[in-house]
Amino acid sequence: MTGTDPATLGFLGLGVMGSAECLHLVRKSGRPVVVFDPNPDGTAALVAAGAMAAGSVGEVAAAADVVFLSLPGGREVSSVLYDAGGIADRARPGTLVVDLSTTPVDLARAAHERLALRQCGFLDAPVARTRKAAVAGTLAIMVGGTAENFARAEPLLRMMGTDVTHCGAAGAGALLKLVNNTVVFETVVALAEAVTLARRSGLVSDQVLFDVLGAGSAGSFALENHGRSALLPDVHPTGIFPAAYMRKDVGYTLELAAELGVELPAATLAHSLLDRLCDEGFADNYHTAVVRLLDRTGN
Structure with missing residues (x-):
């Protein structure tokens, strides 16, 4: 200083x-x-x-x-x-x-x-x-x-x-944070789908799933952090980064996309999942709780 x-x-x-x-x-x-x-x-x-x-x-x-x-x-x-x-x-x-x-x-x-x-x-x-x-x-x-x-x-x-x-310039930081969070949650959704499919198959353990994905081209920050800390143990606590906050952030991304005339199908789907997650009582839980929605499908 x-x-x-x-x-x-x-x-x-x-x-x-x-x-x-x-x-x-x-x-x-x-x-x-x-x-x-x-x-x-x-x-x-x-x-x-x-x-x-x-x-x-x-x-x-x-x-x-x-x-x-x-x-x-x-x-x-x-x-x-x-x-x-x-x-x-x-x-x-x-x-x-x-x-x-x-x-x-x-x-x-x-x-x-x-x-x-x-x-x-x-x-x-x-x-x-x-x-x-x-x-x-x-x-x-x-x-x-x-x-x-x-x-x-x-x-x-x-x-x-x-x-x-x-x-x-002004707004560049805000833009990249919205892009970052949208990519993170879309990746969390993909990981939640992988976990749900693997668990339902009964063929591999969660640990093997994450080890193989992490060693391959699907490896990512989201897999090593959100995946291993929350999706693998299926624990989605409050007081971290709740679904309601992620819904807000992805919503900001979609608002900007609408202003710019850009269609974001994956972000739109992600936001709809966050709406459902919050409506079903998980608004205060870590956004990885989206896996709970997918796990209910077909049960």
């Missing part, structure tokens, strides 16, 4: 991913970190680690030179940016907002423009990989925005991630 780096950092959203991301800033940045989350449990843990608690979004915005967001989706990001007393109202000129959330591309692009009118910067910088990666500081972070703002944020982002990429 140099003398040109921000004096104070802010963090909004201390959930499953945000709490781990923020903890890296508290431990590694050497800077004061001001935090706020409506859930006091998340705030208490960060304060115990050395952060300072604020009483509102506006207090964080007024105090910080760089404000990080890690929120459930576009609605929440819009709220903290534009609601009365929020970031747009309270941030000082020169403040940089770094959004680690997954949002629609048009929201990200609009945020760049609207905050620029208030002499503030914005980066859409969503993260990929798992909660385990967030804790380890090995996230992949894809960033959209100006080269100047990226250079300012990059040292801080590298405290959270090992793969930090400036993807292009």
Whole structure:
């Protein structure tokens, strides 16, 4: 860190991913970190680690030179940016907002423009990989925005991630995160189909299935992580990356596709499966629970 780096950092959203991301800033940045989350449990843990608690979004915005967001989706990001007393109202000129959330591309692009009118910067910088990666500081972070703002944020982002990429102009990071999550879930569906078919055949064990797929051309990050950790043991816990969040993200992808006049048949099918999964009581479960829908077929 140099003398040109921000004096104070802010963090909004201390959930499953945000709490781990923020903890890296508290431990590694050497800077004061001001935090706020409506859930006091998340705030208490960060304060115990050395952060300072604020009483509102506006207090964080007024105090910080760089404000990080890690929120459930576009609605929440819009709220903290534009609601009365929020970031747009309270941030000082020169403040940089770094959004680690997954949002629609048009929201990200609009945020760049609207905050620029208030002499503030914005980066859409969503993260990929798992909660385990967030804790380890090995996230992949894809960033959209100006080269100047990226250079300012990059040292801080590298405290959270090992793969930090400036993807292009405003909205580029948001776009690539939606593409990433859509590909991940489509792969999870394919793996769930393979598991269901193999189990129903009675010819091979789950372990052999995953070992053979992993050693062949079907090997992937999704197979080694989502597959082995959830599909193989058929355990789909809450508190990780729920089906409702994945439905939101794939929905954002389909909305963008509709705007661009692009047909995405596989993504459309994936979204319909997520609708069914949520309707049948799995909205809060890890999205790998889609295998439960396929397993019911024919029973």
